[in-house]
Amino acid sequence: MGIWVLGSINLDHVYRVHELPRAGETIAAHDYSCGLGGKGANQSIAAARAGATVHHVGAVGPDGDAAIAALSQAGVDVAGVDRQAGPTGHAIINVDDSGENAIVILAGANACLDTGRITQALAAAAPGDTLMLQNETNAVEEAASIGRAKGLRVAYSAAPFDAGAVRAMLPLCDILLCNEGEAEEIRQMLGCSVEEIPVPTLVVTRGARGVGLYVQGQETVEQPAFKVDPVDTTGAGDTFAGYFIAGLDGGPNGGLNPREALARAAAASAIQVTRAGAAIAIPALAEVLEFQKAR
Template sequence: MSVFNLGSINIDNFYRVPHIPGPGETLAAGAFSRGLGGKGANMSVAVARAAARSIHIGAVGHDGAWCVDRLMEYGVDTCHISRLDAQTGHANIAVADDGENQIVLFPGTNVELTDAMIGAALSEAGPGDTLLMQNETNGQIEAARMARNLDLRIVYAAAPFEAKTVSDIAEYADFLILNAVEAQQLQDALGKGLAELGIGHVVVTMGGDGSRWIDVASGAEHHVPALPVTPVDTTGAGDTFTGYLVAALDRGMPMAQAMTLATQAGALMVTRHGTADVIPDLKDIEDARLG
């Protein structure tokens, strides 16, 4: 089976800072680095490193050819990444000494995808494959419609969070993945509980409190505890969790086992500085002996 990921590709600019700057504060960075990122790219790499076939649907500009090369090096199928006459999306990321981060995004080519680009990629998909989406590109609703007609599993990671987009995609999605803050915002905005969205499975990540999975059909709720690690950078941890979860399901793992593997991957990720370039593979997780 394959995971088709309609997702962003960003050039990540990292600034190491003593603390997250407050409103109006000017803060000198102690270090700077640049890498591959974007929630979409991160998840595509995580899917590939979790031993599933990862096909990225996206776009870069004249400055992003190296991003495509990097994705290919990491095992991602890049045939459906378009090259546009515009600027690649980028993110300026402040990472504090305690591991917390602050991110400012410029979407660039991530929001210039066309239905034709998406359709060309999904024309290669079939029943049993997965469509994974986030909220850093355009085209999610049309992609979801196409995927539903093709009988794909549809996984929606609701970040950056927009309640209306979640509501619009709810009729198509099989899985919704969001963090605890987004879950509360969604319930407040829609006035309904997570089990009332019409989505079969809801996964909520809760940082140091682990994650929970709501199996709407059975009414059961399962909690997976976090693993004890010392975080140095939380950037990309949620994306790593999501990519591993989707890859594990694509490979036929039961949901509980997939959640455990995703938790291990996310825990290892926060012990590393960076995003897509440092996402762990299965051997890294085995060697780390987490859990």
């Protein structure tokens, strides 16, 4: 089995600040770093570190060598990553002393994906593989349609939230992953309860309060959060998503039932928030298993 992630590749510029700036306010940062990020890249690395076979489909600009190298070093197949003339996507991330963040993103090459190239990249995917999608690239709906036609399981993160994109994706996704704010937006958009959102599988994360729901038919599973002292919450949701999908995948370290996959993903994201950064902070599977054993 394999996981195919069509998603963003960003260069994350991270500024550590005592408090997040208010409108019109200029503040001083006390630390700075630059590293690989983007919801797609984060999810690819999380799934790879969870033990899955992962293929990334995306794009970078001329400044993307380091990003491609970081993905490859994490064990992600980068044959599906294209080069564009424009800049690699990047994010400006402010992180305060409590670990909360405020983020501004430039899509760059992430908004220039070609549907024909996506079809070509997914040609090697097999029925039963999983296609992971988010809203930080173009061609998300087209990729989902391609994936469904090939018999892939489509997992979709409804972030950054866009009502039109979410409405178009609901009939195309097998697994919908969202946080409680996004779930509430969808509930209001559809005029239904969260449990009635029309997807086969729904996962709602609630930050420090853990995973709110796993709904498949009539089954609901609650997963409490592991108690940790957060340093930086950037990428926590992506870590959870990558580990969760890798857990469900039938690879050598997957094949978990939903409850087991939720617990492993919650443990991975708990470790990740105790470290600075996004992709660089994602733990390896051995660390996650040891963490679970200790708890």
